[in-house]
Structure formats: structure tokens, C-alpha cells
Amino acid sequence: MVLSCQNVRKVFGDHVVLDDLTLDVAEHEVVALIGASGSGKSTLLRCVNLLAEIDDGTIHLDGEEITDPRADPDLVRQKIGLVFQSYNLFPHMTVLDNITLAPVRVHKRPAAEARDQAVQWLERVGLAGKADAYPDRLSGGQQQRVAIVRALVNSPRLLLLDEVTSALDPELVGEVLTMIRDLKGEGMTMVLATHEMGFAKQVADRVAFLEAGRVLEQGPPSQVLGDPVEARTRQFLSRIIEAGRL
Known part of the structure; x- marks a missing residue:
């Protein structure tokens, strides 16, 4: 695995943002993180890039624990690209x-x-x-x-993309999505947090639905976005469909 997050927990004050979250990402895989605002998507990416310190659990990159206090954050970030x-x-x-x-x-x-x-x-x-x-x-x-x-x-071994199209006018979104699609074609390993469900369906190998800081459901886009198992996933996607974003 390029990335392995095991039982990751992150707390801000009294608020648990990541709650025993586990997620693996294989080489050349593109994983799309979806979920409501506050579900933990951006915090997870920041923890992977060591911009936020986890409170429990481990994160490994290519088998090495990057959340070990002895790890050099600058050396780790040379291997991980993060785009806000x-x-x-x-x-x-x-x-x-x-x-x-x-x-x-x-x-x-x-x-x-x-x-x-x-x-x-x-x-x-x-x-x-x-x-x-x-x-x-x-x-x-x-x-x-x-x-x-x-x-x-x-x-980088891993590229993290945090809602990279959300600040763009609709007519400008396409050129950024095309670039990401090209990177996938070149084999770049990516984790992207996105509200662009149609894009996630096209480019992701796997979609992970986050709820309350956990991966509630994950699988191929056709399954998670087309025939979700969990009731909460279905509820979330129904609102996305009502908004015309899927």
C-alpha cells in the first residue's frame, strides 16, 4: 500500500473529527472522499500531510510510519503533494x-x-x-x-486534492478536472476530497463515504454512488441528486 491509515483519531477540543478511521490506498489508485461538510475529509488530508497531528492511530506511507514522532515532516512532505x-x-x-x-x-x-x-x-x-x-x-x-x-x-508518491474545484466558476472547473483525469492516466496515486460526484464517478477507482469522522461505506463508484448499502449514504446522495450534482 502507498498509504495506510489505521484507527486514526483526531480531536479538536471536545469535537471528535476523525474517529477510529481506517483507509488504505494502493499504488496507482484514485480514492475519492465524499461526505457532508464536517465529516472529516479535509482533516484527514491534513493529517496525512502532517499539517495536523493525530491523537491516536498510525499513518504509513510506503510501509513507513510517518506519524512516528521521530519522522521528519519536511522529508515526508517531499513525498506527498497537497493542493487546497x-x-x-x-x-x-x-x-x-x-x-x-x-x-x-x-x-x-x-x-x-x-x-x-x-x-x-x-x-x-x-x-x-x-x-x-x-x-x-x-x-x-x-x-x-x-x-x-x-x-x-x-x-510525489501521493497527491492529495482538497476540494480543488470548489472555488472555481463552473466554466473553469472542466480544465482542472481534465488535468486530474490526465494524472490518473499516468498512474498518479491520489486521494481527493470532492463534492463533484459526477467527476468522482468518472475518475475514482474507489469512493469512500465519510460520516462523523469514519469511513461508513466504500467501494467502486458504481456501487457507492449507484447502489449504496448504508441508509446514511443513500440520504446524502439523494440530496446531491436533488441539487443536480450527480
């Missing part, structure tokens, strides 16, 4: 500088090497002409693609 719903690009830096900042400053890679790889990624996603542009000159979809490229320049 907000682009988090530095407005005073060009696209190329945004992408190469972490590889050069944090991971101490040669600047020329980092720039070459960044340019290659920008070419692959159709943004080669935007390397010297500033974020405010880009559309929301372009900014999000840059944010995804920034997460890919370290060739």
Missing part, C-alpha cells in the same frame, strides 16, 4: 517562482534543475506561456493548475 481549494499562490511572485520556491528553499534542489522541471510541467498542462506571469493575470482555473503543478514538481 484556495490556490495559495504568492501574488508578488511569478508562476515559475511560485513553483520552484519550495524545491529550492526547502528541499535544497539546484535552482536550474527545479526550473527545468517546472517548465516541463507547465508545458504538459498547457501553461508554458504563463511561466513569467503573476497570479492575478491568470484565471482561477489556471491558478489552480499552477497550484497542482507546484505539488507535482517533487514527483
